[in-house]
Amino acid sequence: MEKTDVKGIVNDEIKKFVTDNLDKEIKKILHSSNSATRDELITTIKNSIEAVYKVLWQKREFWKTDIR
Numbered sequence: 001m002e003k004t005d006v007k008g009i010v011n012d013e014i015k016k017f018v019t020d021n022l023d024k025e026i027k028k029i030l031h032s033s034n035s036a037t038r039d040e041l042i043t044t045i046k047n048s049i050e051a052v053y054k055v056l057w058q059k060r061e062f063w064k065t066d067i068r
Contacts, residue, residue, distance in 0.1 A: 030038050056063075 029035050
């Protein structure tokens with residue numbers, strides 16, 4: 001076996017893992033309610049929604065007067 005053969009096998013196995021198992025593993029992690037990953041994801045979504053709301057609030061005069 002040559003180095004290129006080993007690289008090909010490793011790449012194939014990594015692709016297979018990513019397509020088959022990674023999605024399932026992430027789903028398991030996010031499904032548990034005491035997961036740090038889930039908490040971080042919820043915090044990120046909350047911060048994003050707050051940022052959008054703040055921008056819309058700052059531009060409220062534009063929405064009231066300039067758009068017609």
